[in-house]
Amino acid sequence: MDLGTIIWNTVALFLTLCIFSFLYKDNPFYKFAEHLVVGVSAGYFAIILYFNGFIPKVWEPVTQKGEWWYLLPTILGMMTWARFSKKWSWISRFAIAFYMGIAVGVAIPLEMQQRVIKQLHATMLPVHFTNIQGVWNLLIMLGVLCGLIYFFFSMGHKGVVGGAARLGIWILMIGFGAGFGLTVMGRISLLADRITEIHNWYLMVTKALWGF
Amino acid sequence: MSPIFFYLSSWFDFNRINVLVILGLFFAFVFYFINQAKKGKSLFVRRISGLDAIEEAVGRATEMGKPILYISGIEDMDNLQTVASMIILGNVTEMVARYDVPLLVPICRPFVVPVAEEAVKQGYIKAGKPDAYDKNNIRYISDEQFAYTAGVNGIMLRERPAANLMFGSFFAESLIMAETGFSTGAIQVAGTANIHQLPFFVVACDYTIIGEELFATSAYLSKEPKLLGSLKGSDLAKFLIIIILILGALLETFGITKFSSWFFVR
Amino acid sequence: MRREVPIVICFLAGFFFISDFFIPEPHWTQIAHRVNQWAIIVIAFAYVLGVGNIVRVNSQVIKRKERDWGYKILLLSGLVLMIILGIGFGIKEGTTFNWIFMNAMYPMQATMFSLLAFYIASAAFRAFRIRTWEAALLGVTAVLVMIGRVPVGEFLWRPFPDFIEWIMNVPQLAAKRAIMIGAALGAISTGLKVLVGLERTYMGGE
Incomplete structure (x- = not known):
C-alpha cells in the first residue's frame, strides 16, 4: 500500500471525525470541516456545471458546429449577472421569468397526470364485503376521501366535514408513523457504513505499520 | 383510422385527453373564484394553526432580539414547492420587517438567490422599510445537499435564531436541520409536500404545514382576495375528485369499468 | 417594461x-426540447451569481474581522482551489x-448523512412521548412498523410482518395518495398564478 493512499485515507478519517464531533457540540474541528466542505463543494459544483453545462451546450455548439442560436440562451444566462449592478438588476428578471415559465409549464400537466389522475385511477377499485380485498379497497378510498377533506380550506372543520377531517388527520398520522418506522432501519445502516470505513482505516494502518 | 383523425392525432395526443379535460376544468374553477374575489365577494378560509404560529415566532424573535432563519429547501426553481416557498418568503419578510428582526436566508441553489433577493426586497418595500433590506442576509451556501446542511447547522448554532421557518422541498437533510434547530431552542415551523420527510418535521418541529397547506400559505398570510379565490377553486376541484372517486368505485363494484378506464394514464 | 415583459415571457x-x-x-416537440436545453444553459450562468454571493458575503466578514473570519478564509480558499484545479x-x-x-468532500457528506442515525433516535424518543391522540397514532404506528420489520416481530407474533404490510398498503397508501392529490392541486394552482402574473414575488418591488 503506498503512502499517498494512507495519507488520503487518514485525511478522510480526520474529516469524518470532525463532522462527528458536532454531536458533542459546536467546536473548532466541526467549524473547520463545515467551512471546508461548503467552500470545496461550491467550487466543485460551479466547475461541474462549467464542464457539463457551458462547454457541451454553449461553447462547442457555437464554436465547433456554428449553431449560433445557442447564443440566445447565453445572452439570457448572462442577464442574470445584471444582479451585480444595483441599477441594472431588473434585467435579470427576464432570465428568471423565462426559466420559471419553462419550469412551471413542464410541471403543471405532469403534476395533473402523475399525482392526480394516476392516483385517482388507482383508487377507483371495487368495494364490497365478499372478499377481504374489497374491504381494504373501501378503507383506502375512505382514507383518501377523509385526507382530502382535511385539505379543504374554505370550510370550517365543523360538523360532518369536521368529523371527516379529523379522521383524515388520523390517517395522515398513521401514514407518518409508518414512514418514520420504515426509515429508522435505513438510517442506522448509514451509520454502520461510516463505522465500517473507520474500521477499514484501522486495518489498513495497522497492516502498513506492523504488517498484520 | 380516418384521415381527419390521423391528421388531428399528429397535433393532439388523444391518450392525454383526460389530463386536458381535468386541467381545463381546474383552471376554470380557479379563474372563476379569482374573478368572484375581485368583485368583492368575501371568502372564508379556515384557521391553519401552523401558519398563525409564524407571527408568534416573529414576535418571540423580536422579544429575544434574535434573527429568524428561513430555509427554502434544497431544490431549484423548477420545483413548484420552491416557487411556493419564495412566495411565502415574501409574506414572511413583510411580517418580519414590521418587527425589525433580521431575516437570514441560506440558499442551496444559485438560481434561487436572485428570486429570494427579489422576494425579500419586495417584502421590505411593502412593509414601508426598503432601507432595512440587507443583501448579505441572503446567502448561497452550496448545491451539495449535506454541505448545505452543514452550513445551515453552523448558522443555527452560531447565530442562534429564535425561529426556524422551513418551507419547500426537503429530503434527508430535513431531520438533521430540524433536530439541530430543536437543540438550539428555536420555535420551528416547517412545511413540505415531500411525503417521506413529513414524519420527521411532524416529530421534530413545533408546527408542521402538510402538503397542500404549503401552497395555501401565501393566500392565508397575505389575505389577498385573488389568492384566496384560488384556494376556493382548488377546494371545488377536490370536491369534484371526491365525487369522481365515489362514482368510479361504485361503477367498478358493479363491473362497469369504462368510467375508471378513462382515467388510465398511458 | 420592467414588470410587463417578464410576465409576458413567463406566460x-x-x-x-x-x-x-x-x-x-x-x-x-423538437423546439420544446431545444428550448428546454436553454433552461440548463441559463442555470449554468447562474452559478457565477452563486460564487459571487459566496465571495461577497464571506469577504465582508473577513474584511470586518467578524466572528469566525479565519474560517471564512478557509471556505474561500476551498472554493478558489477547486475552481483553479x-x-x-x-x-x-x-x-x-x-x-x-x-x-x-465525499466522506464529509457521507458522515453528515450518517448523523441521521443519531437524530432519528432522538426524534423517535420525542415521538414516543405521547402528548396528543394524533401523536399517539404516529408513535404507536412507528413502533409497530419498527418491530414488524425485524425478525423479533415475527417471533413475538407470527402474523406481525403481514400486519405491517397491511399498514403500508392500506392506511399509509391512503395517506400518501391524499397528500399527493392535494399537494398537486396546490402546486398547479400556484404555478398557474405565476404564469398569469397573479404571483409576481420573483420580480421584486420596483
Missing part, C-alpha cells in the same frame, strides 16, 4: 410547454480535483 414559455405535453407533432487541470478521474472530491 408564453409556460403555456408553450403546457401545449408541448399534448402536442406530439415532431417539430413542436478544475479549470487548470480538468475534472477526470485521477486529477487532484477528483481526489479532493473523493477523499474530502
